[in-house]
Amino acid sequence: xxxxxxxxxxxxxxxxxxxxxxxxxxxxxxxxxxxxxxxxxxxxxxxxxxxxxxxxxxxxxxxxxxxxxxxxxxxxxxxxxxxxxxxxxxxxxxxxxxxxxxxxxxxxxxxxxxxxxxxxxxxxxxxxxxxxxxxxxxxxxxxxxxxxxxxxxxxxxxxxxxxxxxxxxxxxxxxxxxxxxxxxxxxxxxxxxxxxxxxxxxxxxxxxxxxxxxxxxxxxxxxxxxxxxxxxxxxxxxxxxxxxxxxxxxxxxxxxxxxxxxxxxxxxxxxxxxxxxxxxxxxxxxxxxxxxxxxxxxxxxxxxxxxxxxxxxxxxxxxxxxxxxxxxxxxxxxxxxxxxxxxxxxxxxxxxxxxxxxxxxxxxxxxxxxxxxxxxxxxxxxxxxxxxxxxxxxxxxxxxxxxxxxxxxxxxxxxxxxxxxxxxxxxxxxxxxxxxxxxxxxxxxxxxxxxxxxxxxxxxxxxxxxxxxxxxxxxxxxxxxxxxxxxxxxxxxxxxxxxxxxxxxxxxxxxxxxxxxxxxxxxxxxxxxxxxxxxxxxxxxxxxxxxxxxxxxxxxxxxxxxxxxxxxxxxxxxxxxxxxxxxxxxxxxxxxxxxxxxxxxxxxxxxxxxxxxxxxxxxxxxxxxxxxxxxxxxxxxxxxxxxxxxxxxxxxxxxxxxxxxxxxxxxxxxxxxxxxxxx
Numbered sequence: 001x002x003x004x005x006x007x008x009x010x011x012x013x014x015x016x017x018x019x020x021x022x023x024x025x026x027x028x029x030x031x032x033x034x035x036x037x038x039x040x041x042x043x044x045x046x047x048x049x050x051x052x053x054x055x056x057x058x059x060x061x062x063x064x065x066x067x068x069x070x071x072x073x074x075x076x077x078x079x080x081x082x083x084x085x086x087x088x089x090x091x092x093x094x095x096x097x098x099x100x101x102x103x104x105x106x107x108x109x110x111x112x113x114x115x116x117x118x119x120x121x122x123x124x125x126x127x128x129x130x131x132x133x134x135x136x137x138x139x140x141x142x143x144x145x146x147x148x149x150x151x152x153x154x155x156x157x158x159x160x161x162x163x164x165x166x167x168x169x170x171x172x173x174x175x176x177x178x179x180x181x182x183x184x185x186x187x188x189x190x191x192x193x194x195x196x197x198x199x200x201x202x203x204x205x206x207x208x209x210x211x212x213x214x215x216x217x218x219x220x221x222x223x224x225x226x227x228x229x230x231x232x233x234x235x236x237x238x239x240x241x242x243x244x245x246x247x248x249x250x251x252x253x254x255x256x257x258x259x260x261x262x263x264x265x266x267x268x269x270x271x272x273x274x275x276x277x278x279x280x281x282x283x284x285x286x287x288x289x290x291x292x293x294x295x296x297x298x299x300x301x302x303x304x305x306x307x308x309x310x311x312x313x314x315x316x317x318x319x320x321x322x323x324x325x326x327x328x329x330x331x332x333x334x335x336x337x338x339x340x341x342x343x344x345x346x347x348x349x350x351x352x353x354x355x356x357x358x359x360x361x362x363x364x365x366x367x368x369x370x371x372x373x374x375x376x377x378x379x380x381x382x383x384x385x386x387x388x389x390x391x392x393x394x395x396x397x398x399x400x401x402x403x404x405x406x407x408x409x410x411x412x413x414x415x416x417x418x419x420x421x422x423x424x425x426x427x428x429x430x431x432x433x434x435x436x437x438x439x440x441x442x443x444x445x446x447x448x449x450x451x452x453x454x455x456x457x458x459x460x461x462x463x464x465x466x467x468x469x470x471x472x473x474x475x476x477x478x479x480x481x482x483x484x485x486x487x488x489x490x491x492x493x494x495x496x497x498x499x500x501x502x503x504x505x506x507x508x509x510x511x512x513x514x515x516x517x518x519x520x521x522x523x524x525x526x527x528x529x530x531x532x533x534x535x536x537x538x539x540x541x542x543x544x545x546x547x548x549x550x551x552x553x554x555x556x557x558x559x560x561x562x563x564x565x566x567x568x569x570x571x572x573x574x575x576x577x578x579x580x581x582x583x584x585x586x587x588x589x590x591x592x593x594x595x596x597x598x599x600x601x602x603x604x605x606x607x608x609x610x611x612x613x614x615x616x617x618x619x620x621x622x623x624x625x626x627x628x629x630x631x632x633x634x635x636x637x638x639x640x641x642x643x644x645x646x647x648x649x650x651x652x653x654x655x656x657x658x659x660x661x662x663x664x665x666x667x668x669x670x671x672x673x674x675x676x677x678x679x
Contacts, residue, residue, distance in 0.1 A: 002021070002096065002342060003021045003095070004020060005018060006021070010091065013034070013038055014420075014421055015062055024386065025404055027400040027404050029391060029397045029454065030410075031456060034409060035408050037348075037390070043346065046166070047193045058090065074135070084129075084131070091126065095121055095123050098122060107340065110170070111170040112170075116174045125179075129167065134162065139152075169181050190342065191340055192340040192342070194344070194345035198349040322347065326369055326373070329343070329385075330385075360396065370382070398445040402430055404427075409512070440504055450495045451493050452514065456492070458492070458494075459516070459519060460495050461496050461519050462497070462498055464635060467496045469638060470494050477652065485660060487659055499547050510579065514579060518549065521585065521597040522545055522564065522567065522585045523546045523547040523597070526541050538620040550582065572653065576657070583651055587649075595619075596623055597626065599629050601648040601650065604622050605648040610622075
């Protein structure tokens with residue numbers, strides 16, 4: 001069995017989201033403060049180490065005003081039922097899939113309340129809510145007074161844990177009105193929770209225990225000592241206890257007799273009537289204490305000199321730590337008298353200190369770890385584990401399959417009350433993209449290490465020149481952009497896609513709702529009677545574009561073309577679709593000349609930096625000169641050596657649009673994901 005999805009309501013930024021889970025590994029990506037940690041926290045409060053420990057701050061900002069409304073209703077002496085109905089509830093509904101043919105459903109049986117033999121789902125709803133019996137504990141006198149709403153909320157911080165409690169309810173998937181409340185013991189038997197936090201105290205130069213690997217040995221010993229642990233683990237624990245017992249006997253034989261001589265006798269003090277009980281010592285050794293406090297992990301070295309765990313690299317220590325934690329979780333799972341139905345393990349930022357190549361293989365290694373750990377229990381079932389991995393690493397995220405990605409996105413509203421998380425499910429959301437395009441995007445993102453998942457805004461460019469110059473272009477633009485809109489203060493990612501591949505990214509960018517500027521070339525062509533084919537030429541001689549990104553943008557039907565004249569007539573608003581804007585060459589201000597590509601656009605924007613050839617059309621001449629400008633050398637020259645120059649107008653207009661805060665997107669066409677109408 002496994003968790004297939006979770007619907008979360010009113011928990012922090014997770015105001016109303018639904019997230020599906022993969023059978024083994026689900027990868028959570030997104031920008032900072034997008035709600036990724038909230039997902040871990042809510043499960044910790046449902047099935048982890050903080051069960052039921054919610055606070056006022058855990059309620060979504062949009063839900064908190066309901067407390068004020070409920071307070072007014074209570075003050076107006078409405079029925080307790082109405083007040084309870086008005087109060088906010090943190091609610092999480094989990095859907096589990098199971099195999100009805102299984103001989104023993106174990107702890108899941110208590111949650112199956114439907115009568116449909118074809119149903120293979122179980123629904124469990126967790127509600128953190130108040131009850132009529134505890135209503136008077138919620139709005140205490142401290143929640144009233146002259147402080148207004150702030151005073152009420154201050155009082156609620158203390159009274160909320162007394163009035164609210166966590167309820168676990170089995171829900172009939174075939175009839176949601178059919179419910180049964182269950183005790184916490186049923187939930188604890190069904191779920192097991194594990195968490196590998198991002199802060200792992202691996203660095204000896206920082207606060208925290210530098211011997212974190214050795215600490216895990218105590219947990220492994222405690223698990224091995226239980227009666228339900230694997231027989232081999234129990235034997236190891238027994239041998240450890242026996243070895244310590246032998247040491248204790250040696251100590252008792254001589255060490256304690258000498259220690260006794262250090263103790264005074266009561267007779268020396270001469271107190272009348274005080275009997276003189278003889279004092280003696282016994283030294284007891286605790287195996288767990290020896291493991292946690294006095295046992296350290298060393299790495300085998302040469303010449304008999306073994307290196308302490310802190311002497312190894314942080315990346316290696318991090319990976320070893322994660323693997324030991326997973327082993328600890330696995331052994332604890334196997335040691336349960338009745339195996340849990342679901343083992344959910346959250347791993348935060350596993351990329352810490354890891355080499356990029358190690359990050360890329362991490363997700364695949366989880367499957368290998370499950371298989372390796374399960375080999376020791378060949379007679380038992382496979383480890384029923386699901387991993388949820390949150391990451392800020394483009395290497396790790398791009399290496400994961402598209403189907404496993406869940407993209408957390410917060411709306412860009414400046415109103416804190418309106419800010420909440422959306423969860424973009426790649427398994428469902430990418431279904432409209434042709435499989436060959438999905439394969440291309442995945443391979444491209446893996447090879448180029450682009451970080452679309454974590455950027456605030458994106459610039460798609462054609463080639464080397466724009467890629468090298470874009471940082472300098474942003475610096476030049478920032479000289480005139482207002483505070484709060486400067487490009488260098490925003491998380492921009494620049495992706496080099498080429499003119500032929502930009503259109504493949506359109507649907508992905510729309511799905512991610514990323515504000516994106518696509519900088520591309522007009523690529524003017526004219527039909528050559530001599531060669532009987534379309535050839536590139538100066539803009540003034542061109543008839544149409546051969547750029548597929550432009551044709552896709554304006555929804556040009558397959559086999560048809562769009563003329564340069566129609567492209568020149570497009571307004572800035574015509575170039576915006578959804579969260580995307582396209583930028584291609586246009587004439588500079590007070591000029592009738594237009595460029596074909598970036599290089600001749602650079603010449604037309606900065607004529608003082610170039611020498612015109614007498615008697616030649618300046619528009620055509622810029623194109624001719626551009627043919628002799630090596631792309632890389634030219635980009636380095638103007639990016640480093642030339643301090644001041646003008647950004648071509650088409651790029652300037654696009655970057656001004658990109659620099660502004662995101663706003664409501666232009667509607668997308670229903671089928672194509674392209675823009676506008678046919679040209």
